[in-house]
Amino acid sequence: MMGKAxxxxxxxxxxxxxxxxxxxxxxxxxxxxxxxxxxGRSAGSLEVLxxxxxxxxxxxxxxxxxxxxxxxxxxxxxxxxxxxPGWPPIMYGYLTPNRAQILIRRFFxxxxxxxxWALGAMEENDIVxxxxxxxxxxxxxxxxxxxCGCIDPEDINHYIAVSGxxxxxxxxxxxxxxxIEEIKKAGLRGLGGAGFDTxxxxxxCRDAPEFPKYLICNADEGDPGAFMDRTILESDPHSIxxxxxxxxxxxxxxxxxxxVRKEYPQAVSVLTTAVYQARELGLLGKNxxxxxxxxxxxxxxxxxxxxxxxxxxxxxxxxxKRGMPNPRPPYPANRGLWGKPTLINxxxxxxxxxxxxxxxxxxxxxxxxxxxxxxxxxxxxxxIKNAGLVEIPFGTxxxxxxxxxxxxxxxxxxVSNVAGELPKTIKKxxxxxxxxxxSGGCLPESLLDTPVCFDxxxxxxxxxxxxxxxxxDEDNCAVETARYFLEFTxxxxxxxxxxxRIGTKHMxxxxxxxxxxAGIMEDLDLLEELAETVxxxxxxxLGKTAPNPILTTLCYFREEYEAHILxxxxxxxxxxxxIAYYIIPEKCQRACDACVGSCPTEAIYTRRDRLxxxxxxxxxKCANCMDxxxxxxxxxxxxxxxxxxxxxxPRDDNRSN
Amino acid sequence: METLSLTxxxxxxxxxxxxxxxxxxxxxxxxIPHLCSAxxxxxxxxxxxxxxxEVEGKKEPVASCTEEVTDGMIVNTRTASVLRLVRMAFELIxxxxxxxxxxxxxxxxxxxxxxxxxxxxxxxxxxxxxxxPDLPVDxxxxxxxxxxxxxxxxxxxxxxxxxxxxxxxxxxxFRGFITKVGTFQNRPLAKAKCNSCLKxxxxxxxxxxxxx
Numbered sequence: 001m002m003g004k005a006x007x008x009x010x011x012x013x014x015x016x017x018x019x020x021x022x023x024x025x026x027x028x029x030x031x032x033x034x035x036x037x038x039x040g041r042s043a044g045s046l047e048v049l050x051x052x053x054x055x056x057x058x059x060x061x062x063x064x065x066x067x068x069x070x071x072x073x074x075x076x077x078x079x080x081x082x083x084x085p086g087w088p089p090i091m092y093g094y095l096t097p098n099r100a101q102i103l104i105r106r107f108f109x110x111x112x113x114x115x116x117w118a119l120g121a122m123e124e125n126d127i128v129x130x131x132x133x134x135x136x137x138x139x140x141x142x143x144x145x146x147x148c149g150c151i152d153p154e155d156i157n158h159y160i161a162v163s164g165x166x167x168x169x170x171x172x173x174x175x176x177x178x179x180i181e182e183i184k185k186a187g188l189r190g191l192g193g194a195g196f197d198t199x200x201x202x203x204x205c206r207d208a209p210e211f212p213k214y215l216i217c218n219a220d221e222g223d224p225g226a227f228m229d230r231t232i233l234e235s236d237p238h239s240i241x242x243x244x245x246x247x248x249x250x251x252x253x254x255x256x257x258x259x260v261r262k263e264y265p266q267a268v269s270v271l272t273t274a275v276y277q278a279r280e281l282g283l284l285g286k287n288x289x290x291x292x293x294x295x296x297x298x299x300x301x302x303x304x305x306x307x308x309x310x311x312x313x314x315x316x317x318x319x320x321k322r323g324m325p326n327p328r329p330p331y332p333a334n335r336g337l338w339g340k341p342t343l344i345n346x347x348x349x350x351x352x353x354x355x356x357x358x359x360x361x362x363x364x365x366x367x368x369x370x371x372x373x374x375x376x377x378x379x380x381x382x383x384i385k386n387a388g389l390v391e392i393p394f395g396t397x398x399x400x401x402x403x404x405x406x407x408x409x410x411x412x413x414x415v416s417n418v419a420g421e422l423p424k425t426i427k428k429x430x431x432x433x434x435x436x437x438x439s440g441g442c443l444p445e446s447l448l449d450t451p452v453c454f455d456x457x458x459x460x461x462x463x464x465x466x467x468x469x470x471x472x473d474e475d476n477c478a479v480e481t482a483r484y485f486l487e488f489t490x491x492x493x494x495x496x497x498x499x500x501r502i503g504t505k506h507m508x509x510x511x512x513x514x515x516x517x518a519g520i521m522e523d524l525d526l527l528e529e530l531a532e533t534v535x536x537x538x539x540x541x542l543g544k545t546a547p548n549p550i551l552t553t554l555c556y557f558r559e560e561y562e563a564h565i566l567x568x569x570x571x572x573x574x575x576x577x578x579i580a581y582y583i584i585p586e587k588c589q590r591a592c593d594a595c596v597g598s599c600p601t602e603a604i605y606t607r608r609d610r611l612x613x614x615x616x617x618x619x620x621k622c623a624n625c626m627d628x629x630x631x632x633x634x635x636x637x638x639x640x641x642x643x644x645x646x647x648x649x650p651r652d653d654n655r656s657n
Numbered sequence: 658m659e660t661l662s663l664t665x666x667x668x669x670x671x672x673x674x675x676x677x678x679x680x681x682x683x684x685x686x687x688x689i690p691h692l693c694s695a696x697x698x699x700x701x702x703x704x705x706x707x708x709x710x711e712v713e714g715k716k717e718p719v720a721s722c723t724e725e726v727t728d729g730m731i732v733n734t735r736t737a738s739v740l741r742l743v744r745m746a747f748e749l750i751x752x753x754x755x756x757x758x759x760x761x762x763x764x765x766x767x768x769x770x771x772x773x774x775x776x777x778x779x780x781x782x783x784x785x786x787x788x789x790p791d792l793p794v795d796x797x798x799x800x801x802x803x804x805x806x807x808x809x810x811x812x813x814x815x816x817x818x819x820x821x822x823x824x825x826x827x828x829x830x831f832r833g834f835i836t837k838v839g840t841f842q843n844r845p846l847a848k849a850k851c852n853s854c855l856k857x858x859x860x861x862x863x864x865x866x867x868x869x
Contacts, residue, residue, distance in 0.1 A: 305832070307832075322828060322829055324829070326700070326703065327701050327702075327703035327720065327722075327723040329723070490833050490834060491832060491833045492832060492833065493832060493833045493834075493836075494829075494832060494836070495810060495829060495831070495832055495833060495834075495835075495836025496702075496703075496704045496810075496812070496829075496836075497703065497704045497705070497706050498704070498705055498706045498707075498746050498749050498750055498810075499706050499745075499746060499749065501810065501833065501834060501836060502749040502750065502752060502753055502788075502834065503745075503749055504833075504834075505788060505833070505834040506749070506752065506785055506786075506788070509786075509788070526784055526785075529745070529784075530745070533741065533742055533745040533746075536717055536718070536742060537706050537709070537742045537745070537746060538706070539703050539704065539706065
């Protein structure tokens with residue numbers, strides 16, 4: 001109906017956008033793309049950026065510097081892509097201001113692309129191997145993250161130049177019901193963690209008789225160790241805005257909210273710019289792209305409550321009330337914001353919408369596995385070599401994600417103080433992966449061949465959640481991990497319902513007792529009963545999922561709980577109250593004093609035989625001596641239970657330490 | 658008005674369409690423990706988690722304050738799985754509530770005592786240790802006292818103050834275990850411009866808010 005006018009208007013915008021877009025191919029001169037999302041900035045990318053600017057000025061090279069988002073390779077930040085005519089665009093990682101200068105000098109003065117710092121080329125060529133051949137990229141299927149790190153998120157023209165808002169143009173050509181049908185065929189499920197069929201939610205909301213309707217983008221990502229939404233918000237904000245306009249058209253809503261947490265200041269500022277620019281170009285507001293559709297977006301900042309990620313609490317928060325969940329039903333799709341039908345979707349779900357319309361449902365549903373089609377984005381964190389974001393088709397196994405893509409558990413490297421001696425590498429064993437943050441569970445090695453999908457993960461006792469994956473190694477205690485996550489949920493409980501408010505407190509106390517060696521075996525039964533009843537009885541999903549870390553660790557690592565209780569021993573040597581530091585006399589070196597200076601409490605003394613020993617009374621178990629002890633001696637160890645500590649040798653009275 | 662019939666604990670009951678199971682049961686003399694419900698005409702709060710019942714055909718017990726009656730519904734209020742949840746919920750509440758009935762202003766008119774009597778639950782928690790807060794008692798108001806240590810966070814006073822009286826003096830403060838009912842910035846009640854309607858005091862099911 002309005003297809004033609006819309007298409008014409010879009011082509012006009014795209015023509016305009018392409019004029020200014022540098023592109024990766026180097027046809028428009030030298031361009032340097034520096035990743036300045038939050039992860040890049042915290043690794044020092046702004047310093048790298050100004051270093052690039054300085055050197056280009058000094059060498060009188062005319063180049064354009066573009067600030068882009070994050071590619072997801074957070075481990076290699078700060079990163080930059082250098083695109084120089086005659087060369088393929090090359091991606092560099094682990095940059096420092098100094099390296100940036102050297103790189104430019106070598107590349108532009110000596111035609112040497114400094115390949116030792118390169119991660120790979122971004123295009124096929126016969127000079128530099130591409131990044132797509134690396135294990136990480138070759139297993140990834142980058143749809144949601146396609147533009148992340150490749151475009152300037154604060155310039156709408158960049159997004160339009162890479163076919164952004166094409167999905168909207170396709171959507172406006174067809175009827176709302178056809179859009180919902182397309183989403184249904186693509187098999188899209190809510191990527192915020194629950195995995196509810198997106199089309200069903202849309203359909204219910206569309207059918208609800210009341211008007212006006214509202215659309216909310218849930219960008220209140222709060223799980224410790226999850227940062228997928230942040231990256232998309234910061235690197236590709238228009239994909240979310242585009243998804244929202246399409247969703248608004250499909251359900252008949254004319255106003256939308258993005259509920260983003262205040263703790264993401266960069267995301268808030270990028271989004272604000274994006275909404276402003278979209279409005280300027282007529283992509284938001286009245287008569288979008290000269291069609292009859294109107295839609296506008298308001299950005300709402302969350303005040304830092306984890307529970308506001310729960311949809312009813314989120315709605316209460318937007319309404320200006322305390323962020324507390326309400327019983328469902330009524331579901332927000334029938335009775336939500338201001339009592340009107342409201343559709344709430346996660347950032348990733350909404351960002352998927354334009355892709356489905358551009359690629360077509362066949363392509364999207366061709367990857368993944370039955371019941372879970374398309375791709376999922378995970379945030380790898382914890383004891384993993386290549387932390388960052390990965391986007392993989394559903395059905396990829398956990399082992400592939402952690403070991404092939406993430407590079408597995410990194411070893412500990414200990415430096416020797418003997419000149420010329422190589423550092424000692426201590427390999428660490430994988431222990432578990434915590435999926436789904438504080439609401440998820442700890443899965444052991446035996447479950448690593450589980451294919452990733454909403455349903456298979458639930459079977460293991462964890463949940464897919466928003467996609468945070470925290471890898472634990474042999475030095476992480478299962479009980480302490482459960483305690484850590486429970487402390488988080490207890491603090492973040494809104495206090496409304498009995499089970500979550502008081503039940504989690506009791507569970508936390510029991511876990512704290514166990515980690516301190518004050519647990520008894522009966523505690524485990526009580527813990528299990530509490531966990532089960534809290535899971536069943538809580539009002540909202542925060543409470544219902546809070547016991548998951550306990551239930552899964554009790555199921556897969558019960559022997560660790562028992563060791564803590566029965567032997568007062570922490571098998572992973574992490575729980576401070578159950579371990580003691582000890583210097584092995586046979587390994588300790590008389591001439592060395594490295595540990596003495598490292599101790600903040602002067603607990604290390606010299607024995608009569610001039611070896612060192614630790615005064616357990618004074619020791620605060622900070623592990624400094626262990627780090628300070630040179631690799632060639634490696635004399636400091638942790639002992640658990642404390643009762644196995646050998647008797648201490650007397651002090652040399654003639655010495656002060 | 659459309660009515661439908663259902664069975665609760667084997668007793669056949671006629672109830673209006675749209676009624677919640679909790680009220681249908683209570684009107685017919687079947688006791689279901691509950692603390693946080695402000696009445697049939699208000700939206701259910703769903704906080705106390707005491708009103709669980711089992712509905713045939715549903716896998717898990719459901720909160721009867723949010724469950725609408727349906728025709729031919731078969732409800733049981735005392736099955737093992739219901740009692741397991743309700744007992745634990747009650748025990749959790751009592752693990753944070755000092756058992757000082759004799760000194761308590763609500764003695765003999767306390768909802769917790771009623772539940773204990775009707776359900777045969779002991780007031781003192783059996784499995785859980787008590788974690789009692791030691792919060793200051795607000796004695797500043799001339800007409801009533803607020804003792805947050807006795808509060809069970811049912812939210813009735815908050816509901817009445819905000820939705821019925823529309824004074825918005827009381828709301829929840831803080832998060833997690835230390836959540837408490839209080840005024841804006843936790844000021845003393847006397848300084849909170851309260852209009853002294855005392856509706857919150859009448860609503861309090863325990864001795865947290867009491868007349869002087």
